[in-house]
Amino acid sequence: MLQLQNAPVLLKKLVKLxxxxxxxxxxxxxxxxxxxxxxxxxxxxxxxxxxxxxxLPSIFPKNCTNCLPLFAAIMTGNRDMVSYLYSxxxxxxxxxxxxxxxxxxxxxTDLYDTALKILDTQLAPExxxxxxxxxxxxxxxxxxxxxxxxxxxWERCLNSCFRGRFCNKAMMQASAHQLVYRLWKAxxxxxxxxxxxxxxxxxxxxxxxxxxxxxxxxLIRSYPDLIWQVDNGYGTxxxxxxxxxxxxxxxxxxxxxxxxxxxxxxxxxxxxNMLHLAGELPSLDRLNIVSGAALQMQRELLWFQEIEKIxxxxxxxxxxxxxxxxxxxxVKTHEELQKNGExxxxxxxxxxxLVAALIATVVFPAAFTxxxxxxxxxxxxxxxxxxxxxxxxxxxxxxxxxxxxxILVFLSxxxxxxxxxxxxxxxxxxxxxxxxxxxxxxxxxxxxxxAACFLVLKSKTSVPIRIIVGAPAVPISLFVILHYGLWLDIxxxxxxxxxxxxxxxxxxxxxxx
Numbered sequence: 001m002l003q004l005q006n007a008p009v010l011l012k013k014l015v016k017l018x019x020x021x022x023x024x025x026x027x028x029x030x031x032x033x034x035x036x037x038x039x040x041x042x043x044x045x046x047x048x049x050x051x052x053x054x055x056l057p058s059i060f061p062k063n064c065t066n067c068l069p070l071f072a073a074i075m076t077g078n079r080d081m082v083s084y085l086y087s088x089x090x091x092x093x094x095x096x097x098x099x100x101x102x103x104x105x106x107x108x109t110d111l112y113d114t115a116l117k118i119l120d121t122q123l124a125p126e127x128x129x130x131x132x133x134x135x136x137x138x139x140x141x142x143x144x145x146x147x148x149x150x151x152x153x154w155e156r157c158l159n160s161c162f163r164g165r166f167c168n169k170a171m172m173q174a175s176a177h178q179l180v181y182r183l184w185k186a187x188x189x190x191x192x193x194x195x196x197x198x199x200x201x202x203x204x205x206x207x208x209x210x211x212x213x214x215x216x217x218x219l220i221r222s223y224p225d226l227i228w229q230v231d232n233g234y235g236t237x238x239x240x241x242x243x244x245x246x247x248x249x250x251x252x253x254x255x256x257x258x259x260x261x262x263x264x265x266x267x268x269x270x271x272x273n274m275l276h277l278a279g280e281l282p283s284l285d286r287l288n289i290v291s292g293a294a295l296q297m298q299r300e301l302l303w304f305q306e307i308e309k310i311x312x313x314x315x316x317x318x319x320x321x322x323x324x325x326x327x328x329x330x331v332k333t334h335e336e337l338q339k340n341g342e343x344x345x346x347x348x349x350x351x352x353x354l355v356a357a358l359i360a361t362v363v364f365p366a367a368f369t370x371x372x373x374x375x376x377x378x379x380x381x382x383x384x385x386x387x388x389x390x391x392x393x394x395x396x397x398x399x400x401x402x403x404x405x406x407i408l409v410f411l412s413x414x415x416x417x418x419x420x421x422x423x424x425x426x427x428x429x430x431x432x433x434x435x436x437x438x439x440x441x442x443x444x445x446x447x448x449x450x451a452a453c454f455l456v457l458k459s460k461t462s463v464p465i466r467i468i469v470g471a472p473a474v475p476i477s478l479f480v481i482l483h484y485g486l487w488l489d490i491x492x493x494x495x496x497x498x499x500x501x502x503x504x505x506x507x508x509x510x511x512x513x
Contacts, residue, residue, distance in 0.1 A: 015045065020053035030061045031072075038073035043080050050088050057089040065101040074102065077109040086114055096127035100134075107137045110144060112175035119182055128187065132199045135183050138176065138215060139206035145180060145214040146173025180218050201231045208237040211246035217507050220252075224508075227256065232269045235277075239268065242307060243277045245286040245299075247501050253310070254504035264311045271320035278307040279330035281337065291489040292348070293340035294431075297423045298493055299501070300337070304330055305424075306502050342418040345427055352438055353410035359441050360403040363396050363448065392451035399444030402437045409434035432494035435487065442479060446472035 015023075015033075026032055034056045037046045046069075050056055060067040070089045073081040091099065099118055106115035115134075123131075138145065151174045204226060207215045216237065220226050227237070234240050241249035253260045267273050281287075287296045304326075308316060317325050413430050416422050450472050480487075492500060 015048045015052060018052065023049055023053045023056055024059060026059075026067075030064060030067045032056060032059055032067075032069065034059075034069040035067060035072045038069045038081055038085060039076055041073075041076055041078040041081055043084055046081065046084060054088075057085060058093065063097070065098045068098070068102075071102060071105055074105045074109055074111060074114070077111065079111065082106075082111055082114055086117065091118065091121050096124040097130075099123065100127055100130045103131075103134055104137065107134055107141075107179075110141075110172060110176075112144075112172050112179050115179050116175055116182070119179065119186070123186075131183050131187055132203075135180070135187070135199075135203055136206055138180050138183070139203050139212055140210055141176070142207075142210040142212035142215075144173060145176045145212065145218075146170065147177070147214055147217075148174055149177045149181065150174055177214065177218065180215055181222075184219060184222060197229070200226060201229055204229060204237040205231065205234055205240055208240035208246060208249050209244050211241075211244075211248055213246075213248040213252070213507070216249060216252065220508055227252075227263070230266055235266050235268045235272075235274075236263050238263055239266065239274060239277055242274055242303070243280065243282070245282045245303065251502060251504060252508060254502075255506065255508045260310060261312070264315070270322075271318075273311055273315045273318060273320075273326070274307050275304070275311050275315060275318075275326035276320055276324070276329055278304045279326040279328075279333065281333040287337075290493065291486050292344045293337055294342070294345040294423060294427060295489055295493045297334065297337050297341040297420075298428055298497065300330075300334060301420060301424050302498055302501055306498075338418070338420070338423070341423060345416075345418075345431065346414055348431065349410040349413040349434070352434060353407055353414075356403045356406035356410065356438050356441060359445055360400060360407065363399045363403065363445060366448065367393070367396050367400070388451045388454045392448050392455065395444045395447040395451060399441045399448060402444065403441035406434050406437040406441060409437060428490065428494040428497075432490050435490060439479065443476055446476060 023033055034046060034049050037049055057069050060069075065071050068089075070082070070085045073085045094102075099121055100123070103115055103118045106112070106118065151170050203219065204216070206212075216226075230236055234243075238250055238253050241247075253263065256263075264274055281300075290296055290299055308326075315326075317327075319325055409430055413427060413434065416427060416430075418427075
């Protein structure tokens with residue numbers, strides 16, 4: 001361990017013993033020692049090498065950008081090393097091809113601030129077409145592009161004060177936003193040429209498929225006609241968004257008003273309209289964004305119903321080239337999901353009902369065997385006048401009431417018909433209600449336990465007794481924390497699913513900050 005810590009110091013001493021000419025020696029792969037230092041991510045070593053030989057950063061074979069030390073640093077993604085090597089590497093003498101390769105490398109490793117600096121350099125006109133490759137890469141980075149072109153003041157201050165340890169993601173998202181905008185503007189002359197249509201459609205397809213709404217907003221704001229671009233195989237960008245269940249991209253359709261009906265009339269070469277695509281089963285990664293097959297089935301039904309409102313009425317029963325209507329496709333492709341949803345709902349209800357039954361079994365006799373017992377002469381509870389006895393009795397009664405309610409709710413789920421209509425509203429709300437009553441019964445049971453401890457051991461003030469009395473907070477916290485994701489999915493699906501899925505956010509025609 002000590003040797004690893006001293007390695008940078010030993011390497012610096014070794015570099016000092018080398019002559020500038022020795023540092024320029026290359027391997028069989030035409031890489032200098034600085035390339036390996038750049039890959040090691042140890043900035044002091046690279047600084048010492050450049051100090052010994054100022055020409056090292058620009059030594060690499062022609063048409064072999066991979067051997068450029070800056071390129072090697074970029075591929076490691078180490079921001080400190082890239083920042084230093086960029087400051088000592090002459091960029092202007094590099095060919096346009098080399099600079100394009102550096103630009104693509106910075107985008108692939110999410111170093112958008114460095115990519116902006118490279119873009120500032122002058123590119124040859126014939127190399128500009130290669131910028132489409134950079135844009136296409138950015139189209140696939142759905143979580144890297146921010147909604148703002150400039151970070152806020154406090155984000156810049158925190159990033160500056162702590163050397164990129166805080167708010168670095170916000171800074172990179174703003175840089176990525178600027179990069180998309182500037183690349184699009186750099187290709188402005190190309191955008192309106194007839195040969196650019198294929199590039200436009202490719203960008204739209206890539207961005208819509210992964211849900212890169214920020215990328216699409218930047219492009220559409222400066223070139224609104226992109227909304228009407230149609231591909232014979234895929235349709236419009238909204239057809240792609242429906243197929244891949246990208247609700248954030250699809251929600252842009254609400255911002256174009258009544259004209260969305262024109263887009264809804266577009267069909268693919270297979271004769272599929274928007275509703276046909278909504279009837280198809282999406283990929284697993286899009287299904288699994290919510291927990292449980294039942295909630296996934298509900299989400300699919302919401303998509304189908306929403307698209308049904310948008311397409312013309314004649315399209316609802318329209319047949320594609322295979323003679324299938326949207327409803328035929330939906331029923332066929334979602335048959336297995338519906339069965340899995342029924343199985344998941346019954347399994348969850350059985351488990352929860354078992355817990356609720358155990359709680360009811362425990363709290364029912366507790367109401368008649370009160371802590372401290374009864375007075376032998378009057379048969380009245382000894383601690384009847386105590387406040388803690390009142391807390392115990394009320395919490396015990398509440399627990400009994402809500403555990404019984406929970407059992408009945410879960411029983412109604414088990415006896416449901418499990419039709420499509422049930423998955424839409426009834427089942428998610430029953431599940432949410434059952435879990436809520438179960439949680440209240442668990443909390444009530446633990447409060448009753450705490451009150452009983454205070455009644456019996458109120459004269460004791462030792463630390464172990466206090467710990468035991470406060471212990472019920474642990475299972476309550478664990479229950480909430482461990483089931484947080486499932487709870488959030490269930491309650492959102494039960495009460496807010498449609499509002500979360502389909503809503504206009506006024507993005508397209510709102511000025512970017």
